Amino acid sequence: MGWLWGDSKTTDQQTDPYSKLDPGLRAFLEKESPLKYEVTQPSPARPSPDAASNEYRSQLGWTEPPPSTTQQPANAPSTSAPAVPPESLYQDGRYAYLWKNYRPRAEIEAASQTEADKLRAVIDAYNDRRAAIGRAAVENCVLEQMAERECWESGNFRDMMNMCRGPGRQFMRCYTMQSRFLKALGYLSLERSEAEEERIQMHADRLYHEMLAREAAAEEARKSGMEAPVLPPLISKESTTAALGADSAWAEAHKRTEELGPSTGLNLSDYTPDRQEQIKKQLASLATREERELEMQLIAAERRSQLEIAERVQERFAEERKSRESRRERGKETVGDTIKRIWGWDQDDGK
Known part of the structure; x- marks a missing residue:
């Protein structure tokens, strides 16, 4: 067997x-x-260091087991910090010694920025937003831009003699009005998410085409000898808040304007005399009442966007003033701080 x-x-x-x-x-x-x-012959298993240490501990009268270096302590929190930052490709702890002193670039730049750098960052962000408005307006006017390009490439003799004036004017009007709608809806705001940016761009395009539809309806009424229908304003608090959200940049700017004064429309007293004359001439050049009302809404909404940028700049000036006062109290006032104090930069704006 x-x-x-x-x-x-x-x-x-x-x-x-x-x-x-x-x-x-x-x-x-x-x-x-x-x-x-x-x-x-197979070699016998070597005793583990833990077994030897346990034997010595029992001889000394120690009954508690030695603390393990691999196990988590009982009083430690359940969620421990990761061994490596999220920027690492290996989240299992590999190359943790390379990442132990790692600091994100944004944190390093924020710590090394001076007051002038912070103020310059606000101005640069504002200029970037203005450039982004131009790109968004071109995206909304892509059909008018393509029509102008087709006119130049395959237009008839009459279009070529007129330098494609018709399609060119349509594209320039679309670009100008889309840019103004974007400014009025808060596209210049520095604190916006990508989703809010998309909503603003879509709503600006919707307002532009609704404006064209209203102009066409008014022209038809004029040709037929009837009065143009009275329609609600394009940019109203209720419709814009419903389209962009109650926490949007437009809603915050509108709320801030309401706190400054009882009126949320166009108030010429808020502008300089030269700017007042410009606004009056601009309104007088418009033919219809609807165009003048829309122009006043756009001017008022653009001012709300400018107030937000001005407040951000004032906050940076206030932070810089506090930093200079702190250095002076600690006896570390610099030459620049002394010059600014002599010239009265440490005084508040309201004084």
Whole structure:
């Protein structure tokens, strides 16, 4: 029955290749080879350091087990900080020694920025937003731009003689009005998400086409000898808040304007005399009442956007003034701080 349960000799031969050799060859190897072949036996398991330490601890009367370096302590929080920052490709702890002193670039730049750098960052962000308005307006006027391009590429002789004036005017009016709608709806705001930016751009395009539809309806009424229908304003508090959201940049700017005064429309007293004359001439050049009302809404909405930028700049000036006062109290006033204090920069705006 050895074939059923296995033979110990067969098992030894499988584990020992020396036993498979011919007896004559084995005798020759034992005679000629200076080294004797020894059958390797599995080495016994070495006692772990933990077992030895436990034995010594029991001899000293210590019954508590030693603290483990791999296990988390019982009083530690369940959610521990990751071994590496999220910028690392390996989140399992590899190369953690390379990331132990890592600081994000934004944090380093924020810590090394001076008051002038912070103020310059606000101005640069405002200029970037103005450039982004131009790109968004071109995206909304892509059909008018394509019509002008097709006129130049494959227009008839009359269009070429007129320098494609018709499509060019349509594109320029679309670009100008879309830019103004974007400014009025808060596209210049520095604190906006991508979703809000998309909503503002879509709503500006919707307002422009609604303006064209109203102009066409008024022209049809004029040709037929009827009065133009009285429609609600394009930019109203209820419709704009419903389109952009109650927490949008437009809603915040509108709320800020309401706190400054009872009127949310166009107030000429808020502008300089020269600007007042410009606004009056601009309104007088418009033919219809609807165009004048829309122009006043756009001017008032653009002012709300400018007030937000002005408040942000004033905040930076206030932070700079506090920093200069702190350095002066600690006896570390610089030459620039002294010059600004002599020229009266430390005084508040209301003084």
